[in-house]
Amino acid sequence: MSDRVRDYDIVVYGASGFVGILTARYLAEHAPAGTRVALAGRSEPRLAAVRDKLGVDWPVVVADAADTDALARLAASTRVVISTVGPYLKYGTPLTSACAEAGTDYVDLTGEVVFARQSIDANHERARATGARIVHSCGFDSIPSDIGVHVLARQVAADGAGELTDTTMVVTSMRGGVSGGTIDTLRHQMDVMKGDRRLRRVAASPYSLSPDRDAEPALGRQSDTATVSGAEVHPSLRGTLAPFFMASYNTRVVRRSNALRAHQYGRKFRYRETMSVGTSPLSPVIANGVKLGFGALVAGLMLPPTRFVLDRVLPKPGTGPSEKAQREGHFTVDFFTTTTTGARYTARFRAQGDPGYAATAVMLGESALTLVHNREALPPSEGGVLTPATALGDALVDRLRAAGMEITARRL
Structure with missing residues (x-):
């Protein structure tokens, strides 16, 4: 980040x-105390209403997403x-791009492969030059995945137990709602990729976010949507x-972390994400049903007749679960590896907390606070378009633990 004095943290x-x-x-x-926060968006009255509701005296900054000068x-x-x-x-x-140019650190919640790839191509070198840490995916996409593998690899290295090989994340339990924003993002990605074969190839590649695909080890086919025996x-x-429905994005973030660290996780590191559907004799049927169901949703959003119906029944942008539902939400993800x-x-x-809302607000907020208050503990970096693990590392782990999240690793 630039050393120039800033108005806000x-x-x-x-x-x-x-x-x-x-x-x-x-x-x-x-x-x-003393953290200087401002609220920004395109509507001053709405921002002022949020400020009043929160009972804070923070400034408001008006900037439309299309106004490059204001941004x-x-x-x-x-x-x-x-x-x-x-x-x-x-x-x-x-x-x-404005943050990369200004040397300003940046965090967001994206789970969009194409956007992240375009951001890397457009901003990585400029952010390195200015010292900006551009850190995408600092919510449920993709902090549990990226930080979970980070602490796993750190424990293995500390024990001198070699490097990671086959590694699987299992969503052991989860309770939470689906946001209208998430559905709108999926819908928009389908629209963008529908007529662009190149973008579809980017989205499909398991190493689509890696800095150099040719430098990745030859590990054979890596499927992010397979059913797996426990x-x-x-x-x-x-x-x-x-298959975990966010695997097609999270796995690429984790692979980018490994590549940015010169493959410290291991040259034989293979990573996938799954979710538990129970242990009954019907679990194979349920697991395959989950896989087919997600595929049907994607196909339905691409075809006009089914899109018309889905647009009327799926959650709308700007909506979300009640405060009670957010409090009662939770998630547990477990990682298993052989070295x-x-x-x-x-x-x-x-x-604790709805993964996409209450828990995400904690992860996103603590990511920003880590950049402001824990700079001396951040992983070494010249800046660039980074991942939560490579930009924030143990400093974020410590803050999330202090915020009440359980993050552990051990030998079995």
């Missing part, structure tokens, strides 16, 4: 949206920008595991 962009309000509220309640001024005014304005492929490009992952697991020495390890990332 953190600007929450999109602060009047559903997740923006949750993130601003988290900062109002948990940011260390440049916003980026230059702060040390860190939090962006909750999606779909990022539709709205996010000018702001990430016993194949670890002898203690029963039943059949379904090059034959040792077995596991890690766990568990949190």
Whole structure:
């Protein structure tokens, strides 16, 4: 980040949206005293209403997502920008470029492969030159995945147990709602890729976010949407595991982390994500049903007749679960790996709160606070378009643990 004196420490962009309000509220309640926060978006009255509701005296900054001059001024005014304005492929490009140019750190919630790839291509070298840390995917996409593998690899290295090989994340339990914003993002990605074969290839490649695909080790086919026998992952697991619906994005983030670290996780590191559907004799049927169901949703959003119906029944942008539902939500993800020495390890990332809302607000808020208050503990970096693990590392782990999240790793 540039050494120039800034007016603010953190600007929450999109602060009047559903997740923006949750993130601003988290900062109002948990940011260390003296943290200078501002609320930004395109509507001054709506931002002022959020400020009044939160009971804070933070400034408001008006900047439309298409106004590049206003976004440049916003980026230059702060040390860190939090962006909750999606779909990022539709709205996010000018702001990430403004932050890279201004040497301003940036965090967001994207789970969009094409947007992340375009951001890497457009901003990585400029951000390295200015020292900006552009950190995509600092919510449920993809902090549990990326930080979970980070702590797993750190424990294996600390024990001198070799490197990671086959590694699987299992969503052991989860309770939470699906946001209208997430559906809108999926819908927009389908629209963009429908007529562009090149973008479809980017989205399909398991190494689409890696800095150099040709430098990746030849590990054979890596499928991110396969059903898997639990016993194949670890002898203690029963039943059949379904593909995790966020795997096609999260796996690419984790692989980018490994590549940015010169493959410290291992040259034989293979990674996939799954979810438990129970241990009954019907688990193979259920797991395959989950796989087919997600495929049907994607296909339905691409075909006009079914799209017409789905648009009327799926959650709308800007909507989300009740406060009660957010409080009662939770998630637990477990990681299993075998190292090059034959040792077995596991890690766990568990949190209370709806994964896509309450827990995401904590992860996003703490990511920004880490950049502001824990710079001396950040992983070494010249800047660039990074991942949560490579940009924030153990400093974020410590803050998330202090915020009540369970993040552990151990040898089995």
